[in-house]
Amino acid sequence: MKKALRILIVLAVLAAAGYGLYLWQFKPQESLSDLYQIVSAERGDLTATIGATGVVRSNQSAVLPWQTTGTVDNVYVAEGQQVEADSLLADLRQTSLPQAIILAEVELNSARKALEDMQTSADSARIAAKQSIATYAQAVKAAQYQLDNFIIPTEYAGLDAMDALQLTEGRLDLARAAFEPVKFNSSSDPTRERLKEELDRAQADYNTAVRRLDLEYRLDVASANLDKAEQDYAKWEKGPDPADVANANARIAAAQATMNLAGITAPFTGRITRVLAKVGDQASLGKMAFQIDDLTRLLVDVSVSEVDINRVRVGQEVSLSFDAILDKLYKGEVVEVSRVGSSTQGIVDFIVTVELSDPDEQVKPGMTAAVNVVVNQLQDVLLVPNRAVRLVDGSRVVYILKDDQLVPVEIELGASSDLMSEVLSGELQLGDLIVLNPPVVFESNGPPPFVQQR
Numbered sequence: 001m002k003k004a005l006r007i008l009i010v011l012a013v014l015a016a017a018g019y020g021l022y023l024w025q026f027k028p029q030e031s032l033s034d035l036y037q038i039v040s041a042e043r044g045d046l047t048a049t050i051g052a053t054g055v056v057r058s059n060q061s062a063v064l065p066w067q068t069t070g071t072v073d074n075v076y077v078a079e080g081q082q083v084e085a086d087s088l089l090a091d092l093r094q095t096s097l098p099q100a101i102i103l104a105e106v107e108l109n110s111a112r113k114a115l116e117d118m119q120t121s122a123d124s125a126r127i128a129a130k131q132s133i134a135t136y137a138q139a140v141k142a143a144q145y146q147l148d149n150f151i152i153p154t155e156y157a158g159l160d161a162m163d164a165l166q167l168t169e170g171r172l173d174l175a176r177a178a179f180e181p182v183k184f185n186s187s188s189d190p191t192r193e194r195l196k197e198e199l200d201r202a203q204a205d206y207n208t209a210v211r212r213l214d215l216e217y218r219l220d221v222a223s224a225n226l227d228k229a230e231q232d233y234a235k236w237e238k239g240p241d242p243a244d245v246a247n248a249n250a251r252i253a254a255a256q257a258t259m260n261l262a263g264i265t266a267p268f269t270g271r272i273t274r275v276l277a278k279v280g281d282q283a284s285l286g287k288m289a290f291q292i293d294d295l296t297r298l299l300v301d302v303s304v305s306e307v308d309i310n311r312v313r314v315g316q317e318v319s320l321s322f323d324a325i326l327d328k329l330y331k332g333e334v335v336e337v338s339r340v341g342s343s344t345q346g347i348v349d350f351i352v353t354v355e356l357s358d359p360d361e362q363v364k365p366g367m368t369a370a371v372n373v374v375v376n377q378l379q380d381v382l383l384v385p386n387r388a389v390r391l392v393d394g395s396r397v398v399y400i401l402k403d404d405q406l407v408p409v410e411i412e413l414g415a416s417s418d419l420m421s422e423v424l425s426g427e428l429q430l431g432d433l434i435v436l437n438p439p440v441v442f443e444s445n446g447p448p449p450f451v452q453q454r
Helices: 002-026 099-148 161-182 190-237 242-260
Strands: 038-040 042-065 070-075 088-092 263-265 270-275 288-305 317-322 325-337 342-344 347-356 368-385 390-392 395-402 405-416 420-426 433-435
Touching: 042 347, 042 405, 042 420, 088 288, 099 190, 099 242, 161 190, 288 368, 317 347, 347 368, 368 405
Parallel strands: none
Antiparallel strands: 038 433, 042 288, 042 368, 070 088, 088 263, 270 288, 288 347, 317 325, 317 368, 325 347, 342 347, 368 420, 390 395, 395 405, 395 433, 405 420
């Protein structure tokens, strides 16, 4: 009985083995097209990009610390508030300030008073000079009139006043000497009478010469006074002495700068993004009080390899995405490309600055942005999926399915996007069946690096 059972078991095993062998030998063989993921080589449009990441920053940002010690007296702004440049944000209680700052107010008032006095003196001097101009102009006019209407003897008309005076003075001396011997003769003496007439004429000519010289002198003095008054007016018309004004303004600026240490002002127009100051706090030198940012422009600085930098231009379109903002793509533009690169461990990068064109309240400084710079847009080019490209012995190849066999095809790539690359040359033809997942044996060299346009 046991022997019969063993025979049945052996027969069953042999039957199962035979059936299995039959199935293995005669089952339908799978086609290669069933084993691999395959797509057809197609032509299409391609947007070539250069990808990088960076951190969003404001157009301008500043941390504002206290510049002296004291007790916070007033805080005039709140976080999120928009302020104009030079707006006072907070100040310290005057009684808590260092002595130098308190005394600066006295110096400021003194310097301002000095400047005011200078201006007042200049105004008074200008008014006085203007009045003097009118007075001396009238004196010049009167002296010129008297001189123009003064009758000069014909024989002296060609001489200047001093020469005429010297000539008439000599003739007067001669006439006096000639008259002296007959001075006491009878008045009826003809010689005495003649010499007396000559003396009188010489005296009259001398007096005329003296008068003429006096009139010319008065005209010269009046003209000189007029010139001086005009010079004074021109001087004071410009205001106080520039050197004195500069000195007073320097005193004012120094005193004001010292007084300003007691407060914090906005260095530019922007939004208060952080407030640490509170009324009653004890401020110390360098302690942070506020942060202000100009959020009118949001920028992202990204590092671009030296291999790609020459394809980046100011004005190129940019797309930006954020891990913190799902399912939304933002637009931007390249606004600056650095001219000098920096090397880190032998890798040279250049900073490219991108400005967001359509920021909203969700985008905030400090967020990490994925940036794609559009460097080229191609139409109707032969495309290959990036995942199908392999690097074999230094050459880029794809595998195509031909006559149910895997055939490697060498290609040269051009521009690339995240998913597709342009085929510049090679034996790949439109419609070829490209294998996306060739066998491991073909992948020993690993996938190619991310390829951008060359």
